[in-house]
Amino acid sequence: CDEINLNGTPKDSSVERATFTHAQKMRAAATFGFGRVHGLGMLAWHRSEVSGKMLGNPSVSETLTSYMLSLRRRKVCVSLVS
Structure with a gap:
């Protein structure tokens, strides 16, 4: 779901990301x-x-509630740009 890998490096744009629904x-x-x-x-x-x-x-x-809200905002922003 995130734009970064677990090691902190950015994910390549070709990598398919999970949806917010999947995170929920x-x-x-x-x-x-x-x-x-x-x-x-x-x-x-x-x-x-x-x-x-x-x-x-x-x-x-x-902390997790805050993360989920942030993830939702980021997913909405990405979908508006795409």
Whole structure:
């Protein structure tokens, strides 16, 4: 979905990118996996003030939500240019 590879280099323009819809499906699968399969529920990912441990579902984190919104904006911009 992104314009860059995992190592930080830009993707070649000939490489086909996944759609935003695909990213949404992947996030939904992660949310289900963490929430139901691993029993982490739908509580947002956060650090416990008592124990200092991370609690909740990582796919429901503020960081991932922000990333998905950013990805959507970038995908819309790319489709308008194309």
